[in-house]
Amino acid sequence: MSTGVAADIDDDLWSAVGDPTRRRMLDLLLVGDGTATTLSQQMPVTRQAVAKHLGVLDRVGLVRATPAGREKRYRVDEAQLARAVAQLTSVGSAWDARLQRIKRIAEAIQRGV
Amino acid sequence: MEFGSIEREIYVEASPETVFEVVSSPERITQWWPDGAHYDVAPGSAGEIRFGDPEAGGGVAAFTVVDVQPPRLFSFRWTHPAGQEAREGNSLLVTFRLAPAGEGTVLQMTETGFREMGWEAAVLEQQYREHVSGWDFFLPRLAPCAEKLQVRP
Numbered sequence: 001m002s003t004g005v006a007a008d009i010d011d012d013l014w015s016a017v018g019d020p021t022r023r024r025m026l027d028l029l030l031v032g033d034g035t036a037t038t039l040s041q042q043m044p045v046t047r048q049a050v051a052k053h054l055g056v057l058d059r060v061g062l063v064r065a066t067p068a069g070r071e072k073r074y075r076v077d078e079a080q081l082a083r084a085v086a087q088l089t090s091v092g093s094a095w096d097a098r099l100q101r102i103k104r105i106a107e108a109i110q111r112g113v
Numbered sequence: 114m115e116f117g118s119i120e121r122e123i124y125v126e127a128s129p130e131t132v133f134e135v136v137s138s139p140e141r142i143t144q145w146w147p148d149g150a151h152y153d154v155a156p157g158s159a160g161e162i163r164f165g166d167p168e169a170g171g172g173v174a175a176f177t178v179v180d181v182q183p184p185r186l187f188s189f190r191w192t193h194p195a196g197q198e199a200r201e202g203n204s205l206l207v208t209f210r211l212a213p214a215g216e217g218t219v220l221q222m223t224e225t226g227f228r229e230m231g232w233e234a235a236v237l238e239q240q241y242r243e244h245v246s247g248w249d250f251f252l253p254r255l256a257p258c259a260e261k262l263q264v265r266p
Binding site: 095096098099100101102103105106107109110 | 119121123124125128131132134144145218220222224
């Protein structure tokens, strides 16, 4: 049975996309593949910082890396990104179901059942 | 409103007093949500709610009552780390507002805190709109949330 947010949501995935810098990186990577170097040229952060953020995104599967010379080339894993958004949708549906149960229970009490 | 909060409204054919009891009392809450609930219906009361059997992979979530105004309002925070005081930034805030309507009650529910917890998905949602190729399969799943959105300029 689907229950609470804690059980349904992948916390690591959501904290990965919770950071504005990482979201900006995802945005850039959706336009086209990139490396830590190319991304850092488009953002006001150092290459080292970008590499660290890419590591976070990589660990939760939001980006995939392939070797590119001395660097790694990253692209967005669209299925995982879709999963992240679908999870938020499921939080909403969970409340719809709970509210329907609240309604049923309260109306049964009122009718004296 | 933004993507980081959920708002719902439902009409219940029962008095606000009855609906209030169903949404707030630990005995009733287990009939529509968790499998176990331990807290006092009093502001500041800290407790927990339980899902499934903890011995068999179930989960326990912290639960702290924020505000109690029978039969108009009941709010609580949950999902904060065990042992921590519930506050903005470490938990989700659920608020039930009840208003009499005819013979029944309009029950409003909001859940907020996703943004503070790092769950802001507004950018993801925007990306869906901007990068639609290949995404048609997933877009219909966004509709229930999107209806509640006021799209930001």
